[in-house]
Amino acid sequence: MIIYVSGLSPKKKMNNTIINKSIQKTNLDWSLIQSELKSKLGTNIYDSWIKKIDLVEEFNNYILLSVSTRFIRDWITSRYLDQILQTIKKHKKQIIRIEFKIIENKEKNEKKSTFSIKKEEIDKVSFIKDSYLQYNRIDPNKRFTNFFIGSSNKIAYEASLKVTENTSHYNPLYIYGGVGLGKTHLLNSIGHEMDKNKKVMFISAERFMYQFVKSIKSNDMVKFKEFFRNTDVLLIDDIQFMNGKEVMQEEFFHTFNALLDKGSQIIVSADRPPNKLLRIQERIKSRFSGGLVVDIQKPEYDLRKKIIDHKITEFVNLYSDNLKISEEIKDFISNKITTNIRELVGAINRIVSFSRIYNKLPNLAETKIILKDLLNLSENNVTIDSIQTIVCKFFKISKNEMLSSRRSRYLVRPRQTAIYLTKILTTKSLPEIGREFSNRDHTTIIHSVKTIEKLREKDPSMNDNINKLKNIILYNKENEV
Ligand code: ADP
Ligand code: MG
Numbered sequence: 001m002i003i004y005v006s007g008l009s010p011k012k013k014m015n016n017t018i019i020n021k022s023i024q025k026t027n028l029d030w031s032l033i034q035s036e037l038k039s040k041l042g043t044n045i046y047d048s049w050i051k052k053i054d055l056v057e058e059f060n061n062y063i064l065l066s067v068s069t070r071f072i073r074d075w076i077t078s079r080y081l082d083q084i085l086q087t088i089k090k091h092k093k094q095i096i097r098i099e100f101k102i103i104e105n106k107e108k109n110e111k112k113s114t115f116s117i118k119k120e121e122i123d124k125v126s127f128i129k130d131s132y133l134q135y136n137r138i139d140p141n142k143r144f145t146n147f148f149i150g151s152s153n154k155i156a157y158e159a160s161l162k163v164t165e166n167t168s169h170y171n172p173l174y175i176y177g178g179v180g181l182g183k184t185h186l187l188n189s190i191g192h193e194m195d196k197n198k199k200v201m202f203i204s205a206e207r208f209m210y211q212f213v214k215s216i217k218s219n220d221m222v223k224f225k226e227f228f229r230n231t232d233v234l235l236i237d238d239i240q241f242m243n244g245k246e247v248m249q250e251e252f253f254h255t256f257n258a259l260l261d262k263g264s265q266i267i268v269s270a271d272r273p274p275n276k277l278l279r280i281q282e283r284i285k286s287r288f289s290g291g292l293v294v295d296i297q298k299p300e301y302d303l304r305k306k307i308i309d310h311k312i313t314e315f316v317n318l319y320s321d322n323l324k325i326s327e328e329i330k331d332f333i334s335n336k337i338t339t340n341i342r343e344l345v346g347a348i349n350r351i352v353s354f355s356r357i358y359n360k361l362p363n364l365a366e367t368k369i370i371l372k373d374l375l376n377l378s379e380n381n382v383t384i385d386s387i388q389t390i391v392c393k394f395f396k397i398s399k400n401e402m403l404s405s406r407r408s409r410y411l412v413r414p415r416q417t418a419i420y421l422t423k424i425l426t427t428k429s430l431p432e433i434g435r436e437f438s439n440r441d442h443t444t445i446i447h448s449v450k451t452i453e454k455l456r457e458k459d460p461s462m463n464d465n466i467n468k469l470k471n472i473i474l475y476n477k478e479n480e481v
Pocket of ligand 1: 142146147148149153177178179180181182183184185186307341342345
Protein backbone atom coordinates (compact mmCIF):
# COMPACT_ATOMS: atom_id res chain seq x y z
CA MET A 1 0.00 0.00 0.00
CA ILE A 2 1.41 3.36 -0.92
CA ILE A 3 0.31 6.58 0.58
CA TYR A 4 3.30 8.69 -0.22
CA VAL A 5 3.16 9.84 -3.81
CA SER A 6 6.61 11.01 -4.73
CA GLY A 7 7.26 13.58 -7.36
CA LEU A 8 4.93 16.20 -5.97
CA SER A 9 6.59 19.47 -5.17
CA PRO A 10 6.09 20.64 -1.57
CA LYS A 11 3.98 23.48 -2.89
CA LYS A 12 1.65 21.14 -4.68
CA LYS A 13 1.38 19.01 -1.59
CA MET A 14 0.40 22.04 0.34
CA ASN A 15 -2.32 22.80 -2.18
CA ASN A 16 -3.57 19.29 -1.79
CA THR A 17 -4.02 19.83 1.89
CA ILE A 18 -6.04 22.90 1.23
CA ILE A 19 -8.21 21.06 -1.25
CA ASN A 20 -8.56 18.13 1.11
CA LYS A 21 -9.45 20.45 3.91
CA SER A 22 -12.29 21.91 1.97
CA ILE A 23 -13.68 18.46 1.35
CA GLN A 24 -13.00 16.90 4.68
CA LYS A 25 -11.64 19.15 7.35
CA THR A 26 -9.50 16.60 9.12
CA ASN A 27 -7.51 14.99 6.32
CA LEU A 28 -3.84 15.05 7.10
CA ASP A 29 -1.40 15.51 4.27
CA TRP A 30 1.12 12.87 5.19
CA SER A 31 3.67 13.85 2.57
CA LEU A 32 3.63 17.39 3.89
CA ILE A 33 4.20 16.12 7.42
CA GLN A 34 7.04 13.97 6.16
CA SER A 35 8.68 16.89 4.44
CA GLU A 36 8.39 18.97 7.59
CA LEU A 37 10.02 16.15 9.50
CA LYS A 38 12.73 16.06 6.87
CA SER A 39 13.70 19.63 7.53
CA LYS A 40 13.41 19.11 11.27
CA LEU A 41 15.41 15.89 11.50
CA GLY A 42 17.66 16.11 8.45
CA THR A 43 17.93 14.12 5.25
CA ASN A 44 19.74 11.15 6.76
CA ILE A 45 17.14 10.39 9.34
CA TYR A 46 14.42 11.11 6.86
CA ASP A 47 15.82 8.68 4.31
CA SER A 48 16.55 5.98 6.85
CA TRP A 49 13.34 6.09 8.81
CA ILE A 50 10.69 8.72 8.19
CA LYS A 51 10.37 8.00 4.48
CA LYS A 52 9.53 4.42 5.34
CA ILE A 53 6.39 5.33 7.23
CA ASP A 54 3.01 5.28 5.56
CA LEU A 55 -0.23 6.70 6.76
CA VAL A 56 -2.90 4.02 6.97
CA GLU A 57 -5.85 5.74 8.52
CA GLU A 58 -6.87 8.72 10.58
CA PHE A 59 -9.14 8.42 13.54
CA ASN A 60 -10.59 11.09 15.77
CA ASN A 61 -7.75 11.39 18.20
CA TYR A 62 -5.10 9.08 16.90
CA ILE A 63 -3.63 7.98 13.64
CA LEU A 64 -2.56 4.64 12.35
CA LEU A 65 0.80 4.50 10.59
CA SER A 66 2.53 1.54 9.03
CA VAL A 67 6.09 0.38 8.55
CA SER A 68 7.42 -2.87 7.15
CA THR A 69 9.14 -4.39 10.17
CA ARG A 70 8.84 -4.50 13.90
CA PHE A 71 12.36 -3.29 14.19
CA ILE A 72 11.69 -0.13 12.19
CA ARG A 73 8.63 0.48 14.33
CA ASP A 74 10.58 0.09 17.55
CA TRP A 75 13.39 2.27 16.34
CA ILE A 76 11.08 5.04 15.25
CA THR A 77 9.04 4.83 18.43
CA SER A 78 12.06 5.05 20.65
CA ARG A 79 13.72 7.93 18.80
CA TYR A 80 11.31 10.05 16.81
CA LEU A 81 7.79 9.47 18.06
CA ASP A 82 7.65 12.73 19.99
CA GLN A 83 8.73 14.81 17.01
CA ILE A 84 6.35 13.00 14.70
CA LEU A 85 3.46 13.56 17.07
CA GLN A 86 4.38 17.22 17.53
CA THR A 87 4.45 17.77 13.79
CA ILE A 88 1.12 16.02 13.33
CA LYS A 89 -0.41 18.04 16.14
CA LYS A 90 0.49 21.23 14.28
CA HIS A 91 -1.97 20.15 11.60
CA LYS A 92 -4.51 18.38 13.73
CA LYS A 93 -4.57 19.34 17.36
CA GLN A 94 -6.78 16.53 18.60
CA ILE A 95 -4.36 13.77 17.68
CA ILE A 96 -2.98 12.49 20.95
CA ARG A 97 -1.27 9.29 20.00
CA ILE A 98 0.15 7.27 17.19
CA GLU A 99 -0.44 3.60 16.51
CA PHE A 100 1.79 1.49 14.31
CA LYS A 101 0.88 -1.43 12.18
CA ILE A 102 3.35 -3.73 10.49
CA ILE A 103 2.68 -4.20 6.80
CA GLU A 104 5.33 -6.46 5.34
CA ASN A 105 6.59 -6.44 1.75
CA LYS A 106 5.31 -3.13 0.71
CA GLU A 107 5.38 -2.77 -3.07
CA LYS A 108 6.66 0.74 -3.11
CA ASN A 109 6.88 1.01 -6.88
CA GLU A 110 3.39 0.07 -7.74
CA LYS A 111 1.30 2.95 -8.84
CA LYS A 112 -1.73 3.28 -6.69
CA SER A 113 -3.91 6.16 -5.81
CA THR A 114 -3.25 7.95 -2.58
CA PHE A 115 -5.89 6.24 -0.56
CA SER A 116 -6.09 2.83 -2.11
CA ILE A 117 -6.07 0.52 0.85
CA LYS A 118 -6.74 -3.10 0.07
CA LYS A 119 -9.88 -4.67 1.39
CA GLU A 120 -7.99 -7.21 3.54
CA GLU A 121 -6.05 -4.38 5.03
CA ILE A 122 -9.15 -2.56 6.03
CA ASP A 123 -10.31 -5.75 7.70
CA LYS A 124 -7.05 -6.06 9.56
CA VAL A 125 -7.22 -2.47 10.61
CA SER A 126 -10.77 -2.49 11.75
CA PHE A 127 -9.92 -4.42 14.90
CA ILE A 128 -8.35 -1.29 16.19
CA LYS A 129 -11.67 0.41 15.97
CA ASP A 130 -13.02 -2.14 18.33
CA SER A 131 -12.12 -0.28 21.44
CA TYR A 132 -12.42 -3.20 23.80
CA LEU A 133 -9.73 -5.11 22.02
CA GLN A 134 -7.41 -2.19 22.34
CA TYR A 135 -6.70 -3.19 25.89
CA ASN A 136 -5.14 -6.43 25.02
CA ARG A 137 -2.20 -5.23 23.08
CA ILE A 138 0.46 -7.01 25.01
CA ASP A 139 3.89 -6.00 23.79
CA PRO A 140 5.54 -9.18 22.52
CA ASN A 141 8.99 -7.64 22.94
CA LYS A 142 8.63 -7.45 26.69
CA ARG A 143 9.05 -10.89 28.10
CA PHE A 144 10.54 -12.68 31.04
CA THR A 145 13.35 -13.88 28.82
CA ASN A 146 14.62 -10.37 28.15
CA PHE A 147 14.01 -9.01 31.61
CA PHE A 148 17.32 -8.78 33.43
CA ILE A 149 17.45 -9.56 37.05
CA GLY A 150 19.45 -7.95 39.81
CA SER A 151 18.98 -7.48 43.51
CA SER A 152 16.82 -4.40 42.85
CA ASN A 153 14.10 -6.26 40.94
CA LYS A 154 14.54 -9.91 41.89
CA ILE A 155 11.57 -10.08 44.24
CA ALA A 156 9.19 -8.45 41.78
CA TYR A 157 10.46 -10.74 39.03
CA GLU A 158 10.03 -13.89 41.07
CA ALA A 159 6.58 -12.93 42.27
CA SER A 160 5.53 -12.26 38.68
CA LEU A 161 6.87 -15.57 37.52
CA LYS A 162 5.09 -17.40 40.33
CA VAL A 163 1.80 -15.87 39.29
CA THR A 164 2.19 -17.33 35.82
CA GLU A 165 3.07 -20.74 37.23
CA ASN A 166 -0.14 -20.69 39.18
CA THR A 167 1.75 -21.39 42.34
CA SER A 168 0.89 -18.03 43.75
CA HIS A 169 -1.76 -17.61 46.30
CA TYR A 170 -0.97 -13.95 46.37
CA ASN A 171 -3.91 -12.21 44.89
CA PRO A 172 -3.75 -9.41 43.93
CA LEU A 173 -0.08 -9.00 43.15
CA TYR A 174 0.85 -5.35 43.54
CA ILE A 175 4.14 -4.20 41.96
CA TYR A 176 5.38 -0.70 42.58
CA GLY A 177 8.44 1.38 41.78
CA GLY A 178 9.69 4.57 40.10
CA VAL A 179 9.43 5.51 36.45
CA GLY A 180 11.20 3.37 33.90
CA LEU A 181 12.15 0.56 36.24
CA GLY A 182 10.37 -2.28 34.47
CA LYS A 183 6.83 -2.46 35.88
CA THR A 184 5.12 -2.40 32.52
CA HIS A 185 7.71 -4.84 31.21
CA LEU A 186 6.83 -7.31 33.96
CA LEU A 187 3.10 -6.90 33.42
CA ASN A 188 3.58 -7.59 29.73
CA SER A 189 5.66 -10.64 30.51
CA ILE A 190 2.95 -12.03 32.76
CA GLY A 191 0.27 -11.24 30.19
CA HIS A 192 2.22 -12.87 27.42
CA GLU A 193 2.87 -16.01 29.39
CA MET A 194 -0.70 -16.44 30.61
CA ASP A 195 -2.32 -15.46 27.35
CA LYS A 196 -1.52 -18.93 26.04
CA ASN A 197 -4.39 -20.61 27.85
CA LYS A 198 -6.25 -17.94 29.75
CA LYS A 199 -8.38 -14.93 29.02
CA VAL A 200 -6.04 -12.05 29.75
CA MET A 201 -6.92 -8.39 29.96
CA PHE A 202 -4.17 -5.82 30.04
CA ILE A 203 -5.24 -2.25 30.61
CA SER A 204 -3.82 0.98 31.97
CA ALA A 205 -5.83 2.64 34.69
CA GLU A 206 -6.22 5.66 32.43
CA ARG A 207 -7.84 3.57 29.75
CA PHE A 208 -10.06 1.91 32.24
CA MET A 209 -11.40 5.31 33.25
CA TYR A 210 -11.73 6.44 29.68
CA GLN A 211 -13.64 3.34 28.68
CA PHE A 212 -15.79 3.58 31.76
CA VAL A 213 -16.88 7.12 31.00
CA LYS A 214 -17.44 6.24 27.36
CA SER A 215 -19.61 3.27 28.27
CA ILE A 216 -21.78 5.39 30.50
CA LYS A 217 -22.27 7.93 27.73
CA SER A 218 -23.20 5.31 25.19
CA ASN A 219 -25.33 3.27 27.59
CA ASP A 220 -22.98 0.37 27.26
CA MET A 221 -22.40 -0.30 30.92
CA VAL A 222 -23.64 -3.85 30.75
CA LYS A 223 -21.20 -4.75 28.02
CA PHE A 224 -18.43 -3.01 29.90
CA LYS A 225 -19.08 -4.96 33.08
CA GLU A 226 -19.41 -8.25 31.29
CA PHE A 227 -16.24 -7.67 29.44
CA PHE A 228 -14.16 -6.99 32.50
CA ARG A 229 -15.75 -9.62 34.66
CA ASN A 230 -15.12 -12.24 32.09
CA THR A 231 -11.36 -12.33 32.37
CA ASP A 232 -9.16 -14.88 34.09
CA VAL A 233 -6.24 -12.52 34.43
CA LEU A 234 -6.60 -8.79 34.85
CA LEU A 235 -3.47 -6.67 34.59
CA ILE A 236 -3.85 -3.01 35.44
CA ASP A 237 -0.94 -0.70 34.77
CA ASP A 238 -0.27 2.58 36.56
CA ILE A 239 -3.12 2.44 39.02
CA GLN A 240 -2.00 5.78 40.52
CA PHE A 241 -3.77 7.44 37.60
CA MET A 242 -7.09 6.03 38.63
CA ASN A 243 -8.28 8.71 40.92
CA GLY A 244 -11.39 10.69 41.57
CA LYS A 245 -14.84 9.78 40.15
CA GLU A 246 -16.67 7.99 42.94
CA VAL A 247 -18.98 6.01 40.62
CA MET A 248 -16.06 4.69 38.71
CA GLN A 249 -14.21 3.61 41.80
CA GLU A 250 -17.40 1.94 42.92
CA GLU A 251 -17.55 0.00 39.68
CA PHE A 252 -13.89 -0.84 39.89
CA PHE A 253 -14.25 -2.11 43.42
CA HIS A 254 -17.12 -4.40 42.44
CA THR A 255 -15.33 -5.70 39.37
CA PHE A 256 -12.30 -6.30 41.49
CA ASN A 257 -14.25 -8.30 44.08
CA ALA A 258 -16.20 -10.23 41.48
CA LEU A 259 -12.95 -11.28 39.83
CA LEU A 260 -11.29 -12.29 43.08
CA ASP A 261 -14.39 -14.26 44.03
CA LYS A 262 -14.30 -16.28 40.88
CA GLY A 263 -10.60 -16.97 41.30
CA SER A 264 -9.21 -14.68 38.62
CA GLN A 265 -5.70 -13.39 39.11
CA ILE A 266 -5.25 -9.64 39.42
CA ILE A 267 -1.94 -7.86 38.97
CA VAL A 268 -1.60 -4.16 39.60
CA SER A 269 1.32 -1.78 39.05
CA ALA A 270 1.84 1.66 40.52
CA ASP A 271 4.53 4.22 41.16
CA ARG A 272 3.98 4.04 44.92
CA PRO A 273 2.80 1.64 47.63
CA PRO A 274 -0.96 1.20 48.14
CA ASN A 275 -1.18 3.33 51.27
CA LYS A 276 0.41 6.29 49.44
CA LEU A 277 -2.13 6.32 46.61
CA LEU A 278 -4.05 9.57 46.45
CA ARG A 279 -7.77 9.98 45.91
CA ILE A 280 -8.40 6.26 45.83
CA GLN A 281 -10.95 4.82 48.20
CA GLU A 282 -9.60 3.30 51.40
CA ARG A 283 -11.33 0.00 50.77
CA ILE A 284 -9.65 -0.33 47.38
CA LYS A 285 -6.27 0.45 48.90
CA SER A 286 -6.81 -2.13 51.56
CA ARG A 287 -7.77 -4.67 48.91
CA PHE A 288 -4.46 -3.96 47.19
CA SER A 289 -2.55 -4.38 50.41
CA GLY A 290 -4.31 -7.67 51.08
CA GLY A 291 -2.34 -9.60 48.47
CA LEU A 292 1.38 -9.51 47.87
CA VAL A 293 3.02 -6.11 47.61
CA VAL A 294 6.48 -6.03 46.04
CA ASP A 295 8.67 -3.17 44.91
CA ILE A 296 11.33 -2.53 42.28
CA GLN A 297 14.28 -0.45 43.40
CA LYS A 298 16.66 1.64 41.34
CA PRO A 299 18.98 -0.62 39.34
CA GLU A 300 22.33 -1.35 40.93
CA TYR A 301 25.58 -0.96 38.98
CA ASP A 302 25.81 -4.61 37.93
CA LEU A 303 22.29 -4.63 36.55
CA ARG A 304 22.90 -1.42 34.64
CA LYS A 305 26.03 -2.94 33.15
CA LYS A 306 24.17 -6.13 32.25
CA ILE A 307 21.41 -4.22 30.48
CA ILE A 308 23.88 -2.07 28.54
CA ASP A 309 25.84 -5.12 27.38
CA HIS A 310 22.70 -6.93 26.39
CA LYS A 311 21.29 -4.00 24.40
CA ILE A 312 24.54 -3.65 22.50
CA THR A 313 24.60 -7.37 21.68
CA GLU A 314 21.02 -7.07 20.49
CA PHE A 315 21.96 -4.32 18.03
CA VAL A 316 25.05 -6.17 16.85
CA ASN A 317 22.89 -9.19 16.07
CA LEU A 318 20.28 -7.09 14.35
CA TYR A 319 22.61 -5.25 12.05
CA SER A 320 25.49 -7.69 12.04
CA ASP A 321 27.48 -4.55 12.69
CA ASN A 322 30.75 -4.58 14.47
CA LEU A 323 29.70 -2.30 17.25
CA LYS A 324 32.53 -2.17 19.73
CA ILE A 325 31.51 0.49 22.20
CA SER A 326 34.48 1.09 24.48
CA GLU A 327 34.50 0.12 28.15
CA GLU A 328 35.10 3.78 28.92
CA ILE A 329 31.80 4.76 27.36
CA LYS A 330 29.90 1.85 28.87
CA ASP A 331 31.29 2.80 32.25
CA PHE A 332 30.43 6.40 31.69
CA ILE A 333 26.81 5.56 30.87
CA SER A 334 26.36 3.09 33.70
CA ASN A 335 27.82 5.58 36.15
CA LYS A 336 25.80 8.53 34.96
CA ILE A 337 22.37 7.06 34.26
CA THR A 338 21.50 5.40 37.51
CA THR A 339 17.85 5.88 38.26
CA ASN A 340 15.94 4.84 35.19
CA ILE A 341 16.28 1.78 32.95
CA ARG A 342 14.26 3.38 30.19
CA GLU A 343 16.81 6.17 29.94
CA LEU A 344 19.62 3.66 30.02
CA VAL A 345 18.14 1.87 27.03
CA GLY A 346 17.48 5.22 25.35
CA ALA A 347 21.13 6.19 25.80
CA ILE A 348 22.30 3.05 24.02
CA ASN A 349 19.83 3.68 21.20
CA ARG A 350 21.31 7.10 20.66
CA ILE A 351 24.88 5.86 20.62
CA VAL A 352 23.95 3.20 18.08
CA SER A 353 22.05 5.72 16.00
CA PHE A 354 25.03 8.07 15.98
CA SER A 355 27.41 5.35 14.95
CA ARG A 356 25.18 4.28 12.09
CA ILE A 357 24.73 7.77 10.77
CA TYR A 358 28.39 8.76 10.99
CA ASN A 359 29.80 5.34 10.46
CA LYS A 360 31.97 5.60 13.52
CA LEU A 361 31.57 5.20 17.24
CA PRO A 362 31.27 8.37 19.25
CA ASN A 363 34.15 9.25 21.54
CA LEU A 364 33.54 10.30 25.11
CA ALA A 365 33.14 13.98 24.27
CA GLU A 366 30.61 13.18 21.57
CA THR A 367 28.80 10.79 23.89
CA LYS A 368 28.39 13.61 26.37
CA ILE A 369 26.81 15.77 23.69
CA ILE A 370 24.52 13.02 22.41
CA LEU A 371 23.30 12.24 25.89
CA LYS A 372 23.32 15.77 27.18
CA ASP A 373 19.70 15.99 28.21
CA LEU A 374 19.80 12.57 29.87
CA LEU A 375 22.94 13.36 31.80
CA ASN A 376 22.02 16.83 32.80
CA LEU A 377 25.59 17.87 32.30
CA SER A 378 26.50 21.33 33.44
CA GLU A 379 29.55 21.40 31.20
CA ASN A 380 28.56 22.78 27.86
CA ASN A 381 31.00 22.79 25.01
CA VAL A 382 28.92 25.12 22.91
CA THR A 383 29.95 28.69 23.65
CA ILE A 384 28.87 31.93 22.01
CA ASP A 385 32.47 32.46 21.04
CA SER A 386 32.68 29.13 19.22
CA ILE A 387 29.41 29.82 17.42
CA GLN A 388 30.62 33.24 16.27
CA THR A 389 33.95 31.85 15.10
CA ILE A 390 32.37 29.00 13.15
CA VAL A 391 29.68 31.17 11.54
CA CYS A 392 32.25 33.84 10.53
CA LYS A 393 34.45 31.22 8.94
CA PHE A 394 31.48 29.69 7.15
CA PHE A 395 30.34 33.00 5.63
CA LYS A 396 33.90 34.24 5.13
CA ILE A 397 33.61 37.41 7.16
CA SER A 398 35.73 38.57 10.07
CA LYS A 399 34.59 38.57 13.65
CA ASN A 400 35.02 42.34 13.78
CA GLU A 401 32.63 42.66 10.89
CA MET A 402 30.12 40.37 12.55
CA LEU A 403 30.20 42.32 15.77
CA SER A 404 30.24 45.74 14.09
CA SER A 405 27.13 47.86 13.71
CA ARG A 406 27.38 47.87 9.91
CA ARG A 407 24.19 46.83 8.23
CA SER A 408 25.45 45.64 4.85
CA ARG A 409 23.45 42.72 3.64
CA TYR A 410 26.42 40.37 3.48
CA LEU A 411 26.97 40.95 7.20
CA VAL A 412 23.38 41.02 8.41
CA ARG A 413 22.50 37.42 7.50
CA PRO A 414 25.60 35.84 9.09
CA ARG A 415 25.07 37.94 12.19
CA GLN A 416 21.42 36.90 12.44
CA THR A 417 22.43 33.31 11.84
CA ALA A 418 24.95 33.37 14.68
CA ILE A 419 22.37 34.94 16.98
CA TYR A 420 19.80 32.33 16.00
CA LEU A 421 22.21 29.46 16.57
CA THR A 422 23.17 30.86 19.96
CA LYS A 423 19.52 30.95 20.89
CA ILE A 424 18.83 27.35 19.90
CA LEU A 425 22.11 25.76 20.97
CA THR A 426 22.76 27.42 24.30
CA THR A 427 20.65 28.24 27.31
CA LYS A 428 21.65 31.92 27.22
CA SER A 429 18.88 34.45 27.77
CA LEU A 430 18.04 37.07 25.15
CA PRO A 431 19.76 39.95 27.03
CA GLU A 432 22.82 37.76 27.56
CA ILE A 433 22.99 37.02 23.84
CA GLY A 434 22.52 40.73 23.13
CA ARG A 435 25.50 41.59 25.30
CA GLU A 436 27.73 39.11 23.47
CA PHE A 437 26.77 40.66 20.16
CA SER A 438 28.12 44.15 20.91
CA ASN A 439 25.41 45.09 23.36
CA ARG A 440 22.53 44.73 20.99
CA ASP A 441 19.07 45.18 22.41
CA HIS A 442 17.06 42.02 23.17
CA THR A 443 14.41 43.07 20.64
CA THR A 444 17.10 42.92 17.94
CA ILE A 445 17.88 39.42 19.14
CA ILE A 446 14.21 38.38 18.90
CA HIS A 447 13.98 39.90 15.44
CA SER A 448 17.06 37.97 14.27
CA VAL A 449 15.75 34.68 15.64
CA LYS A 450 12.35 35.18 13.99
CA THR A 451 13.88 36.20 10.68
CA ILE A 452 16.02 33.07 10.50
CA GLU A 453 13.14 30.86 11.61
CA LYS A 454 11.06 32.19 8.71
CA LEU A 455 13.91 31.89 6.24
CA ARG A 456 14.49 28.30 7.25
CA GLU A 457 10.93 27.49 6.29
CA LYS A 458 11.01 29.35 3.00
CA ASP A 459 14.53 28.92 1.75
CA PRO A 460 15.89 25.36 1.50
CA SER A 461 19.48 26.45 0.92
CA MET A 462 19.36 28.64 4.02
CA ASN A 463 17.94 25.70 5.94
CA ASP A 464 20.74 23.52 4.66
CA ASN A 465 23.34 26.01 5.79
CA ILE A 466 21.85 26.19 9.25
CA ASN A 467 21.84 22.40 9.51
CA LYS A 468 25.45 22.25 8.40
CA LEU A 469 26.47 24.92 10.87
CA LYS A 470 24.58 23.21 13.65
CA ASN A 471 26.45 20.03 12.99
CA ILE A 472 29.82 21.69 12.83
CA ILE A 473 29.11 23.42 16.12
CA LEU A 474 27.75 20.35 17.88
CA TYR A 475 29.71 17.54 16.34
CA ASN A 476 32.50 19.05 14.30
CA LYS A 477 30.89 17.51 11.25
CA GLU A 478 29.04 18.92 8.27
CA ASN A 479 26.67 16.06 7.57
CA GLU A 480 23.20 16.37 8.83
CA VAL A 481 22.10 14.56 11.93
P1 ADP B 1 7.91 1.37 34.04
O1 ADP B 1 6.63 0.76 33.59
O2 ADP B 1 8.33 0.91 35.40
O3 ADP B 1 7.92 2.86 33.93
P2 ADP B 1 8.99 -0.03 31.77
O4 ADP B 1 8.54 -1.41 32.09
O5 ADP B 1 8.23 0.69 30.74
O6 ADP B 1 9.07 0.86 33.08
O7 ADP B 1 10.53 -0.10 31.41
C1 ADP B 1 11.20 0.93 30.71
C2 ADP B 1 12.11 0.33 29.67
O8 ADP B 1 13.20 -0.35 30.28
C3 ADP B 1 11.44 -0.69 28.79
O9 ADP B 1 11.98 -0.58 27.49
C4 ADP B 1 11.81 -2.02 29.41
O10 ADP B 1 11.81 -3.04 28.45
C5 ADP B 1 13.21 -1.72 29.93
N1 ADP B 1 13.51 -2.47 31.14
C6 ADP B 1 13.12 -2.17 32.40
N2 ADP B 1 13.59 -3.06 33.28
C7 ADP B 1 14.28 -3.96 32.56
C8 ADP B 1 15.05 -5.13 32.91
N3 ADP B 1 15.16 -5.54 34.16
N4 ADP B 1 15.63 -5.81 31.90
C9 ADP B 1 15.52 -5.38 30.62
N5 ADP B 1 14.85 -4.30 30.24
C10 ADP B 1 14.24 -3.58 31.19
MG1 MG C 1 4.94 1.74 32.88
